[in-house]
Amino acid sequence: MAEFSAHTVKSFDEDIAQLRAVITRMGGLCESQISDAVDALVNRNVEAAAVIVENDKRLDALEAEAEALAVRIIALRAPMADDLREIVAALKIAGVMERIGDYAKNIAKRASVVAQAQPIAPAVIIPEMARAVVGIIRDTLDAFVDRDAAKASAILQRDQQVDEFYNSLFRSLLTFMMENPHYITPSTHLLFVAKNLERIGDHATSVAEMVYFTATGQRPAERPKNDFTSTIYAPQ
Amino acid sequence: MAEFSAHTVKSFDEDIAQLRAVITRMGGLCESQISDAVDALVNRNVEAAAVIVENDKRLDALEAEAEALAVRIIALRAPMADDLREIVAALKIAGVMERIGDYAKNIAKRASVVAQAQPIAPAVIIPEMARAVVGIIRDTLDAFVDRDAAKASAILQRDQQVDEFYNSLFRSLLTFMMENPHYITPSTHLLFVAKNLERIGDHATSVAEMVYFTATGQRPAERPKNDFTSTIYAPQ
Numbered sequence: 001m002a003e004f005s006a007h008t009v010k011s012f013d014e015d016i017a018q019l020r021a022v023i024t025r026m027g028g029l030c031e032s033q034i035s036d037a038v039d040a041l042v043n044r045n046v047e048a049a050a051v052i053v054e055n056d057k058r059l060d061a062l063e064a065e066a067e068a069l070a071v072r073i074i075a076l077r078a079p080m081a082d083d084l085r086e087i088v089a090a091l092k093i094a095g096v097m098e099r100i101g102d103y104a105k106n107i108a109k110r111a112s113v114v115a116q117a118q119p120i121a122p123a124v125i126i127p128e129m130a131r132a133v134v135g136i137i138r139d140t141l142d143a144f145v146d147r148d149a150a151k152a153s154a155i156l157q158r159d160q161q162v163d164e165f166y167n168s169l170f171r172s173l174l175t176f177m178m179e180n181p182h183y184i185t186p187s188t189h190l191l192f193v194a195k196n197l198e199r200i201g202d203h204a205t206s207v208a209e210m211v212y213f214t215a216t217g218q219r220p221a222e223r224p225k226n227d228f229t230s231t232i233y234a235p236q
Numbered sequence: 237m238a239e240f241s242a243h244t245v246k247s248f249d250e251d252i253a254q255l256r257a258v259i260t261r262m263g264g265l266c267e268s269q270i271s272d273a274v275d276a277l278v279n280r281n282v283e284a285a286a287v288i289v290e291n292d293k294r295l296d297a298l299e300a301e302a303e304a305l306a307v308r309i310i311a312l313r314a315p316m317a318d319d320l321r322e323i324v325a326a327l328k329i330a331g332v333m334e335r336i337g338d339y340a341k342n343i344a345k346r347a348s349v350v351a352q353a354q355p356i357a358p359a360v361i362i363p364e365m366a367r368a369v370v371g372i373i374r375d376t377l378d379a380f381v382d383r384d385a386a387k388a389s390a391i392l393q394r395d396q397q398v399d400e401f402y403n404s405l406f407r408s409l410l411t412f413m414m415e416n417p418h419y420i421t422p423s424t425h426l427l428f429v430a431k432n433l434e435r436i437g438d439h440a441t442s443v444a445e446m447v448y449f450t451a452t453g454q455r456p457a458e459r460p461k462n463d464f465t466s467t468i469y470a471p472q
Contacts, residue, residue, distance in 0.1 A: 071320050078314040084307050088327070095331060109466035116469055174424060178417045184410060185470045191424065192431070192466075230345035230428075233352055234421045 012083065015073045019090050020145070022066045026097035027141040029059055031134050033104035034200060038130040041111045041193065042123065049111035052104065059101035066094035089214045093144070096203050100137070103196040103203075110189040117186035122172035126193060129165040132158070133201040140208045149215035155208040156223050162201035163226030169194045174234035198227060248319065251309045255326050256381070258302045262333035263377040265295055267370050269340035270436065274366040277347045277429065278359065285347035288340065295337035302330035325450045329380070332439050336373070339432040339439075346425040353422035358408035362429060365401040368394070369437040376444045385451035391444040392459050398437035399462030405430045410470035434463060 033052055040049040070091050073079070079087065114123075136158055143151035173187040173194070205223065212220050269288055276285040306327050309315070315323065350359075372394055379387035409423040409430070441459065448456050 067324065071317060071324060074310060075315075075317045075320055079311075081307060081311045084311055088303065088307060091324070091327070092331065095328065106466060113467055113469050174420060177413060177420045177424075181414045181417075184413045184420070185468075188410060188413075188424070188427065189466070191427075195428070230342060230425070231349055232421075233349050 012073070012077050012079065015069075015077065016083070016086065016090075019066060019069045019073065019087070022062055022069065023090055023093050023097065024141060024145060026059060026062045026066070026094060026101075027137055027144075029055070029062070030097050030100045030104065031137050033059070033101055034107070034130055034134050034137075034197075037104045037107040037111075038127050038193075040108055041114055042127055044111065044115035046112045046115055049108040052108035056101050056105040059098050063094045063098040067091060086214055089210050093207050093210060096207050100200050100203055103200050107193050107196050110193055113189050114186050114193075118182060120173070120176055120183055120186055120190065122169055122176060123190055125165055125169050125172075126190065126197070129162060129169070129194065129197045132162050132165065133197050133204060136162070136201055136204045136208070140204050140211065143208060144211045147211070147215050149212050152208045152212040152215065153220060156205060156212075156220055159201050159205040160224060160226045162198060166194050166198040167226065167228055167232070170229040170232055171234070174232070178234060202227075248309070248313050248315065251305075251313065252319070252322065252326075255302060255305045255309065255323070258298055258305065259326055259329050259333065260377055260381060262295060262298045262302070262330060262337075263373055263380075265291070265298070266333050266336045266340065267373050269295070269337055270343070270366055270370050270373075270433075273340045273343040273347075274363050274429075276344055277350055278363055280347065280351035282348045282351055285344040288344035292337050292341040295334050299330045299334040303327060322450055325446050329443050329446060332443050336436050336439055339436050343429050343432050346429055349425050350422050350429075354418060356409070356412055356419055356422055356426065358405055358412065359426055361401055361405050361408075362426065362433070365398060365405070365430065365433045368398050368401065369433055369440060372398070372437055372440045372444070376440050376447065379444060380447045383447070383451050385448050388444045388448040388451065389456060392441060392448075392456055395437045395441040396460060396462045398434060402430050402434040403462065403464055403468070406465040406468055407470070410468070414470060438463075 033055060036048065037052050039045070040052060070087050073087060074084070077083075136155055139151065139155050142148070143155065170191065173191050176183045177187045209220050209223075212218075269291060272284065273288050275281070276288060306323050309323060310320070313319075372391055375387065375391050378384070379391065406427065409427050412419045413423045445456050445459075448454070
């Protein structure tokens with residue numbers, strides 16, 4: 001009972017802070033899941049990869065927690081439009097973080113196949129690409145915590161670097177496959193890993209857009225995309 | 237003014253019906269985008285593919301409309317927990333439909349590269365796979381419109397067929413790439429097309445799970461997944 005009355009006198013701001021804390025935890029977990037998945041892939045550590053796949057359930061549980069919290073806050077507080085928009089944005093961000101977790105899990109799942117194959121030179125770009133997307137997530141979460149539109153806006157261009165990594169990796173992997181059929185299986189899986197990282201970069205940047213929108217009420221200008229891989233035809 | 241007072245006397249049920257109608261439109265548009273994208277790919281119709289890419293903006297606009305409607309309904313009606321959960325579910329479904337649209341757009345974008353290459357035999361599975369996922373979306377929307385838990389539950393197993401198509405296509409395309417380097421580029425793009433269809437099937441099935449949950453308050457049992465492609469190593 002004491003707990004219940006303590007709960008009911010909590011302010012709306014405290015409720016929102018609790019919801020935002022769940023999202024910050026999701027973001028931190030996404031960062032470690034991506035770094036760990038790429039480490040497991042590069043170091044051919046199949047056991048570590050299995051742990052990452054298992055850990056993804058924590059992100060699913062945190063998303064469900066964010067949703068339950070949001071519904072409770074809305075039902076208890078009947079917030080006005082601006083506060084509601086913030087809650088809806090928080091829900092969407094939680095959904096994006098859960099998806100980012102799925103992409104990290106998919107990278108980890110490919111570690112065992114890649115571990116069976118010969119190392120491929122272009123694979124060295126993957127940890128760099130992972131660092132770039134983890135940096136975007138970290139800075140996006142900082143902008144989210146500080147409700148800082150300028151910080152969010154500064155992030156929006158960085159997804160282009162990720163797309164450039166992806167384009168370059170896509171071309172090199174196709175070339176490797178052409179040269180030697182033994183490279184086809186590992187290259188195919190690395191193509192999907194690169195695609196997963198490209199998707200993570202895109203989703204993290206969409207969170208920066210939401211942070212910007214929530215802070216300013218304005219949509220940022222449409223950001224340029226640099227992913228041209230859907231039209232790449234390898235030289236033969 | 238007349239419009240405003242007409243609006244304010246509308247019932248909560250009418251508001252929800254309007255939100256659900258937006259989602260039904262999104263679902264219908266997803267079905268046609270997927271079918272049209274696969275037709276453009278198979279028929280090497282690059283002009284049709286460009287129209288599909290352009291049409292995706294309508295799905296983005298409908299998602300924004302669903303979000304604005306949901307925020308307005310919550311702000312005006314201060315709905316109780318059950319109704320709120322239905323609105324939150326509708327928001328999530330709109331988000332999933334927007335993502336499904338993105339996958340269809342990505343399929344369309346690959347049409348021009350695939351059109352430059354020699355036809356590949358395993359590509360004949362792609363229209364079959366597309367029909368399977370479009371069927372899942374159509375039946376999921378029927379279950380959503382009728383709030384029919386039994387119908388939603390019947391859909392949950394069907395994603396396994398889609399995963400089986402994907403496994404089979406993944407293996408055949410790897411084999412084709414091994415046999416002839418000329419097949420590497422088109423096969424790679426068809427692998428991504430197949431992956432997009434697999435993701436669409438998975439997302440559409442997650443909507444069926446949400447429909448089931450909204451209708452019954454119970455989460456369905458965890459569905460078995462049949463996508464083993466992340467561990468496939470091609471024979472050499």
